[in-house]
Amino acid sequence: MNKSLKYFTLSALGLICFSSCGDDGLTEADLSAPSGYALSAGTSTIFSTSSFAYDGEADWVVGELKKRFMRGDKLYDDARTSSNGYGGGLGPVYAGYSCGSCHRNAGRTKPALWEESEGSGAYGFSSMLVYVTRKNGVFFQDYGRVIHDQAIYGVQPEGKIKVQKHFQTFQFPDGEEYELCYPEYSISEWYADSIKPEDLFCSVRIPLRHVGMGQIMALDPNEIEALARKSNYPEWGISGRCNYIVERGQRRLGVGGNKAQHADLTVELGFSSDMGVTNSRYPEEICEGQRQIQQGSMMGLLYDELDISTKDMEDVDLYLQALGVPARRNVNNKTVRRGQELFFQAGCALCHATTLHTRPRGTTLLNGTQLPWLGNQTIHPYSDFLLHDMGSEIMGVGLNDNYVSGLARGNEWRTTPLWGIGLQEKVNGHTYFLHDGRARNFTEAIMWHGGEAEASKNKFKNMSRTDRHALVRFLESL
Ligand code: HEC
Numbered sequence: 091m092n093k094s095l096k097y098f099t100l101s102a103l104g105l106i107c108f109s110s111c112g113d114d115g116l117t118e119a120d121l122s123a124p125s126g127y128a129l130s131a132g133t134s135t136i137f138s139t140s141s142f143a144y145d146g147e148a149d150w151v152v153g154e155l156k157k158r159f160m161r162g163d164k165l166y167d168d169a170r171t172s173s174n175g176y177g178g179g180l181g182p183v184y185a186g187y188s189c190g191s192c193h194r195n196a197g198r199t200k201p202a203l204w205e206e207s208e209g210s211g212a213y214g215f216s217s218m219l220v221y222v223t224r225k226n227g228v229f230f231q232d233y234g235r236v237i238h239d240q241a242i243y244g245v246q247p248e249g250k251i252k253v254q255k256h257f258q259t260f261q262f263p264d265g266e267e268y269e270l271c272y273p274e275y276s277i278s279e280w281y282a283d284s285i286k287p288e289d290l291f292c293s294v295r296i297p298l299r300h301v302g303m304g305q306i307m308a309l310d311p312n313e314i315e316a317l318a319r320k321s322n323y324p325e326w327g328i329s330g331r332c333n334y335i336v337e338r339g340q341r342r343l344g345v346g347g348n349k350a351q352h353a354d355l356t357v358e359l360g361f362s363s364d365m366g367v368t369n370s371r372y373p374e375e376i377c378e379g380q381r382q383i384q385q386g387s388m389m390g391l392l393y394d395e396l397d398i399s400t401k402d403m404e405d406v407d408l409y410l411q412a413l414g415v416p417a418r419r420n421v422n423n424k425t426v427r428r429g430q431e432l433f434f435q436a437g438c439a440l441c442h443a444t445t446l447h448t449r450p451r452g453t454t455l456l457n458g459t460q461l462p463w464l465g466n467q468t469i470h471p472y473s474d475f476l477l478h479d480m481g482s483e484i485m486g487v488g489l490n491d492n493y494v495s496g497l498a499r500g501n502e503w504r505t506t507p508l509w510g511i512g513l514q515e516k517v518n519g520h521t522y523f524l525h526d527g528r529a530r531n532f533t534e535a536i537m538w539h540g541g542e543a544e545a546s547k548n549k550f551k552n553m554s555r556t557d558r559h560a561l562v563r564f565l566e567s568l
Pocket residue numbers: 166185186187188189190191192193216217218219295296297298299300303345346347348349352355356357360361364365406410
């Protein structure tokens with residue numbers, strides 16, 4: 091971020107600014123907590139703490155916009171069927187039957203990883219996406235990028251997903267214990283060629299919270315690129331970089347997805363790749379070219395018509411972009427304030443950046459609708475939207491998934507925005523974190539940080555029990 095801009099913002103908040111600059115460009119202000127950050131997303135901030143806190147519209151959504159928001163919400167949540175026409179088009183193979191089946195209440199549906207039945211439920215390995223490649227990075231022709239472990243009547247799912255959990259207990263220097271779990275996935279019952287485990291890389295993802303989707307889409311790419319230039323703190327071992335996506339001849343900055351592999355809201359991709367719902371951007375069935383189709387068993391199930399219109403998708407897009415961002419809670423609580431100081435002192439904010447800005451003009455949706463309200467806002471997403479090497483050491487694997495997305499390598503992940511994270515338990519009934527949900531609480535999520543985040547993680551590790559608790563209380567207030 092541009093320094094003068096930052097000082098301007100800080101002074102506007104009535105704070106005293108430090109200007110002592112270290113050799114590496116880090117200032118004291120980078121490592122200490124500013125106050126007054128409760129309004130997470132400017133005019134889109136809402137004050138809900140209920141289980142619908144992620145799913146409510148911003149205050150500016152009124153009149154016609156509100157009608158379209160409600161319509162988008164419905165299209166997002168309604169279970170699709172395999173019939174032709176409105177609300178249909180599901181499959182033939184799919185991973186989820188509605189957007190909301192995976193992103194319950196615009197959050198993260200409880201991952202099957204931690205369900206009692208572990209994937210043997212009615213909806214298969216529900217709510218997670220399993221990306222597969224050969225060890226040399228090439229996709230399997232018969233399967234594509236994502237395993238569709240569900241299918242409509244008469245069609246064979248692409249495979250069955252299984253997980254084996256490995257547990258290990260560790261100790262903080264003060265003696266308190268914590269346990270980490272590494273989930274190892276395998277796939278059986280492949281519908282076509284069986285792929286040998288030695289030739290398979292699986293990268294598993296749980297859904298992301300939609301909190302602040304509109305603001306993320308309205309981010310100013312220049313500000314993120316400036317942040318990437320600034321994000322180089324050798325004494326912390328941190329250096330973030332941008333992901334870029336080349337699609338339809340255009341090179342754009344990636345901001346969405348766990349590897350910043352999306353430059354846009356991916357509504358069309360969600361319908362196509364996750365649900366088999368064809369649309370103007372992805373007119374082919376996802377299983378097109380698969381052997382089961384060529385053999386004719388699915389022929390009667392494929393239709394020439396697109397399964398969803400651009401108008402419908404624009405309302406889903408509008409719904410996501412117009413969601414309110416829940417305000418922070420308990421900001422003046424003493425423990426929370428102490429936790430906030432520690433968050434800065436431990437260098438968490440060097441990646442989980444507190445303050446960014448949206449483009450002046452806001453956003454234009456798929457079909458041309460303008461959302462000027464998303465423009466010119468000061469926001470507090472707690473992310474730099476950059477890629478960081480998160481290490482491959484812990485339990486012999488770390489967070490490395492060996493999966494390449496654009497410029498992102500296996501060990502690189504986009505800093506997850508933390509706004510709204512404290513309400514995840516209320517909204518979705520669980521505290522599973524990280525890209526594949528392997529962490530069962532905040533402490534485990536932090537202790538999986540390695541690579542560029544090693545020094546920061548060690549600060550947390552070496553804190554007193556009381557301080558670690560305070561830092562977690564701060565995360566709960568986001
Ligand atoms: C099978 C489960 C599943 C279904 C169905 C699904 N998603 Fe997702 N979605 C995910 C997962 C998992 C991710 C994280 C993907 C990643 O990082 O690669 C994700 C990511 C996203 C993102 C990026 C979020 C961010 O913060 O950058 C958006 C937007 C999104 N989904 C919207 C949708 C919409 C709209 C639909 C319905 C049309 C949909 N999803 C259907 C599982 C699902």
